[in-house]
Amino acid sequence: MESDWIRLMNITRQEKLLLTQFAVDRANDGIIWLKPDGCIVYANETLCKMVGYNAEELYKMNIDDLHSSHEKYCTRFERLKKLGGRAILEGSYRNKLGYFIPVEISGNYLLFDGKEYNCGIVRDITNRKIIEEELRYKNIQLEKKGKRIKALSKAYVQAQEQEREWISIEIHDRIIQPLTSLFQQMQTVFSVDPTSERIVDGKLLVLVKSAIKETRNIMNDLYPSDLGRxxxxxxxxxxxxxxxxxxxxxxxxxxxxxxxxxxxxxxxxxxxxxxxxxxxxxxxxxxxxxxxxxxxxxxxxxxxxxxxxxxxxxxxxxxxxxxxxxxxxxxxxxxxxxxxxxxxxxxxxxxxxxxxxxxxxxx
Ligand SMILES: Nc1ncnc2c1ncn2[C@@H]1O[C@H](COP(=O)(O)OP(=O)(O)O)[C@@H](O)[C@H]1O
Ligand SMILES: [Mg+2]
The missing domain is CATH 3.30.565.10 (Histidine kinase-like ATPase, C-terminal domain)
Structure with missing residues (x-):
């Protein structure tokens, strides 16, 4: 595989190493090599720019000085091994000025020449975090709006019920009650003086009775007082x-x-x-x-x-x-x-x- 690569590119093994180094140094993402105790043995240019330290400074540091976490690096390293050597996590690096940079780290366990390493690919996810935060904020606003609309609908339905109850009571007191007494008085008059029934329309009693019934129906449609009873x-x-x-x-x-x-x-x-x-x-x-x-x-x-x-x-x-x-x-x-x-x-x-x-x- 390796020899194919060298043959295809028509370069020597030494040139290949230099080319790889050149590419890694200029990779879009930060690249960092760590020993199991967290000592930094390599950092590419992107990583140096990201954290504001030069390579010499970084090589004197331990990743625990950079990666802010409640866990020591060696615990994470052991977990990486248990996970089969590959894992992605989100965290933050503290740069030279003391600011925290949100990063996504893809850890890769390597055993090379009998020695263990972790080759981390580190991506600055500041923009992603800003967008996530904006989305979270918008979702909260939407949720609040949704709750407000729900509360308004509820208040609207409650107000509608109250108004209907009020109209229904008004109809009862102002229309049904007078109509009922009119009906009763007509009944009394007609029973005391049967000739009076002939003076007015004979169906008058029936009409008044059906008016009372219809009005009761409207009242009931408006507010089902029977429901409570x-x-x-x-x-x-x-x-x-x-x-x-x-x-x-x-x-x-x-x-x-x-x-x-x-x-x-x-x-x-x-x-x-x-x-x-x-x-x-x-x-x-x-x-x-x-x-x-x-x-x-x-x-x-x-x-x-x-x-x-x-x-x-x-x-x-x-x-x-x-x-x-x-x-x-x-x-x-x-x-x-x-x-x-x-x-x-x-x-x-x-x-x-x-x-x-x-x-x-x-x-
Ligand atoms: N049980 C039903 N059987 C047949 N058509 C129905 C039935 N319920 C509703 N519809 C149809 O749905 C339409 C909308 O109903 P609705 O929203 O209650 O309004 P409306 O009764 O004032 O027309 C009705 O006009 C009718 O065409
Ligand atoms: Mg309808």
């Missing part, structure tokens, strides 16, 4: 029954767990369920709806599945459509409490919405 499962059951009565779609609810969940998670589940039912009624043309409410095996997630056998839709088109506010709001609501929403739908194959929410709300 009767719990999620009862409210879900009632809504499925109402859907059946209204549309003829067969519904089935199955649930198999017993845990108390935070109000915010319950409201989120309800909102997503409610939107899913609205979509089924408005868009699906389904005959059957299945709702499963379960707990994940590790009991950390509540899983809600709402599945219909309707006409389905093209997922990509709908997900890229900014008008799909209902679906977007379901996703956002799930994410705000640290959960996830999965959507599966194909034309002619129905739609399935699956939500996984943490049993304990994440901050």
């Amino acid at each position: 009767h719990g999620l499962v009862k409210v879900m059951n009632e809504q499925l029954l109402e859907l059946e009565n209204r549309t003829g779609i067969k519904t089935q609810l199955s649930m198999g767990f017993c845990v108390t969940i935070p109000h915010s998670i319950e409201v989120t589940l309800y909102r997503i369920f409610h939107e899913a039912l609205l979509n089924i009624e408005r868009h699906s043309h389904a005959n059957n709806v299945l709702v499963y409410l379960t707990l994940s095996d590790d009991r950390k997630l509540i899983e809600l599945l709402v599945k219909d056998d309707g006409q389905g839709f093209d997922l990509e088109t709908i997900l890229n459509n900014s008008k799909s506010k209902g679906i977007q709001s379901m996703k956002r609501r799930a994410e705000v409490v640290g959960g996830e929403l999965f959507l599966d739908s194909r034309r002619g194959k129905g739609t399935a919405i699956e939500v996984h929410l943490p049993v304990k709300e994440m901050n």
Whole structure:
């Protein structure tokens, strides 16, 4: 191999040695040869420039004077041997002015003429470290921004819930209550004086009654006060029954767990369920709806599945459509409490919405 090299270059063995020395001296990376005790026996020009010492000064030094580490060099040398003679590590060299230079050192164990050496290739990685530091800083900023956006979304959803609750209470106090007393007074008047019913439209009572019912429905859509009173499962059951009565779609609810969940998670589940039912009624043309409410095996997630056998839709088109506010709001609501929403739908194959929410709300 060696003789090939010499023959090809048409040079003598002596010239080859000089050429190798010349190349090593001017290599792009620093090159340093060390004895097992850390004494420096050779340093190329690049290394000298890197640390600010000349070769003569370096040959009087030990690598422990240069390489700042909590470990003595001999420990690293033994490890290098155990690792099969090659290892790369990051560290720092202290230059003549006392500044630290970040370096990447590639260690190579050599046994030459019965003596052990480590031939280290040392690369100044100051620029790499600056870039890494910039990236780290940018990542922290991004993480902070992400957290801020999450906190804002959460505050937005909470404010929305509070406002809806407030509007719902206002509707109850300012509209339903007067309407109910009007209804009762009309009933009394009509029962005391049956002729009065003929003076006004005979259907007036029915009209007022249906106005009260509709207003209650709006109130309930705005804020499910029944949720606090009767719990999620009862409210879900009632809504499925109402859907059946209204549309003829067969519904089935199955649930198999017993845990108390935070109000915010319950409201989120309800909102997503409610939107899913609205979509089924408005868009699906389904005959059957299945709702499963379960707990994940590790009991950390509540899983809600709402599945219909309707006409389905093209997922990509709908997900890229900014008008799909209902679906977007379901996703956002799930994410705000640290959960996830999965959507599966194909034309002619129905739609399935699956939500996984943490049993304990994440901050
Ligand atoms: N269960 C479903 N079955 C069929 N199509 C659905 C269903 N759910 C949603 N879609 C389709 O997805 C679209 C977006 O739904 P959504 O974001 O809730 O907005 P909107 O209900 O206001 O149209 C609907 O317009 C409909 O085309
Ligand atoms: Mg919708």
